[in-house]
Amino acid sequence: MKLSFYGAARSVTGSRHIVDAGKTRILLDCGMFQGRRDQSRERNQHLGFDPKSVEAVCLSHAHIDHSGALPMLAKGGFRGAVHMTKATADLTEILLADSARIQENDCRYVNKLERRRGRQCVSPIYSRDDAQKIVKHFRGGGYEQSVSLAPNVTARFHDAGHIIGSSAVWLRHRTRGNSTTLLFSGDLGRANMPILRDPHAPPPCDVLIIESTYGDRLHDDVENQRKEMAKKLVQHAIQHKSKILVPAFSVGRTQDIIMRIKELVKNGEVDPIPIFIDSPLALKATKVFRQHPECYDEDTYRTFTSKGDIFASKYLNFVSTTKDSKLLNQRKGPCVIISASGMCEGGRVVHHLKHMIEDEANVIVLVGFQAEHTLGRKLVEEWDTVPIFGVPTKRRAQVVRLNGFSAHADRNDLLAYVRAMTPHPKKVFVVHGEERQSLAFAMTLREEFPAMDVEVPKPDSTHEI
Ligand SMILES: [Zn+2]
Structure with missing residues (x-):
């Protein structure tokens, strides 16, 4: 198995991770980069990999920093299925249409100014039509159901308790007489949030990719x-x-x-x-x-x-x-x-x-x-x-x-999530956090689990498992 991190590595937006399981290439999330306009535009136009090479996508949840670049897959010739829960499919369809609408409006406004200055016009990175195209690839399923992504790869979605439909994605890659399992946490929620269930206890895995938005912070009980x-x-x-x-x-x-x-x-x-x-x-x-x-x-x-x-x-x-x-x-x-x-x-x-x-x-x-x-x-x-x-x-x-409305797990919640895995994963990649938060959480994990190989991947880096 090989893992490559094309976004949300030492940063929080643009969640995109590639899993090469033998000859099968799976993409976990396809999020939009948000931040400085020029830099984000470049990262959103060019995903970092060839969309045609991806066999299937697993989407953890609808938030735009996890789903917002999906239309770029369809534009780039992707032909596979995008798997997620049913609620995520419905919510993502709405959010992508909204994201395309905002881009179209923004460009119209910017172009009015650019034309006056005699400069070249910009176009949205994708249109509402492009958003509709990728929605046709959506396959919404239920929690805890096994989905076959390829003859040798299955996926399962576990409730992450973050927003409606959110999940941690569990993958199993079978090879002759052997199998490797991976869990991608997506964004993890907190206990006792209205409407949603608490995050589901994580299934054991060999490799864990875990978020660290609040890797070094504790929420106040307010x-x-x-x-x-x-x-x-x-x-x-x-x-x-x-x-x-x-x-x-x-x-x-x-x-x-x-x-x-x-x-x-x-x-x-x-x-x-x-x-x-x-x-x-x-x-x-x-x-x-x-x-x-x-x-x-x-x-x-x-x-x-x-x-x-x-x-x-x-x-x-x-x-x-x-x-x-x-x-x-x-x-x-x-x-x-x-x-x-x-x-x-x-x-x-x-x-x-x-x-x-x-x-x-x-x-x-x-x-x-x-x-x-x-x-x-x-x-x-x-x-x-x-x-x-x-x-x-x-x-x-x-x-x-009024504080205390965060939908993200804090450091102790994240730690409890890893503790709940038995046996503990051998290899952990800490993603989706500002560099300081990710490095601090990696350190916390190393202190508590000395046998665990913990890494904070650099952007665009590839790791052999
Ligand atoms: Zn989120």
Whole structure:
């Protein structure tokens, strides 16, 4: 067996790993690089290997840094099947169409400027048509079912508890009288997340490829703090008839927040106030959550069997049209508006900010990581004046940060995952983390398992097993 790492090696995006099992070439994930524009474009246009040489793909989950370069396979002549769980197939189809749409819009905008400067136009790395082409290769299956990828290679998908449909991919390569097994963790979730089951105990394997996003960090347990803050915020909104705006990613984070608020209301911990989910992508993603009860944990499944719809609630409203989104501006509080994008860089949330930021009774609640130079970051840093659509705007609304919404395992969760494997894997590759996180987690593994051969692969490196 030979392994090559074409992305998410000493970095977090562009997850792409090639497994050469004898003459069979399997690709694990085909993610998009995100980061500096020029560099990412180059890495997304050229995958690092010939798509025609790949026999089959196994996709761990729908997040774009794991699935976003799949259309480049179809463009490059790939003819095989892309295996994943059914929920991942449905979610990935939506996310790829959205990714193509964003690229088309971005290029249109950039080209308008480039033309003015007399420069050459850019084109999207793939179109909505290209995205549709690769979807035809999708084969969605169930958890724990064996899939034959080639006469000598089988795969199985184990629940990773990270987002709906997410899985760790287990491969077995049989040779004469021998077999080698490999487990690719994908992204691992955490215990007790709403809707999802906890990550499934990993099956034993000879070779492990494990993520390390939080390889050197521990999440705080802030459940109680978060509940107290939610109570205070709702009371404040009721008292002042004001709005609470929550910028959030449409997939996963939005559904997570809905379920947490529902739980608080059900337990009588907060009074119900109208909640508006204002993001077309969130609406589509929520539909996928509704369609896949096979991915629910016990509690959620019980709600599903008694009510049919896990999101059903009289105070929850999905806003689909732009007209209805605009009507929210005129609405008087109290209410909660959950809208994308999570870092306030685009989408409907920016319009809501424009309309509510100058009123000191309103509250902006930030729940996710806010990257440098984004509007979300400026809000976290409590700037008095922030640029909205390029116009300096006075911030009077209160900004609150709520932590603890990460869908990623922390260092202890990752370590527990490896401990649960008996016998322990002989060889481990640590991927999908900033270099510092991956190296630190590799060190932790070496200390606990001295017999284990642990490596942090370099980008574009190949390793013989
Ligand atoms: Zn992910």
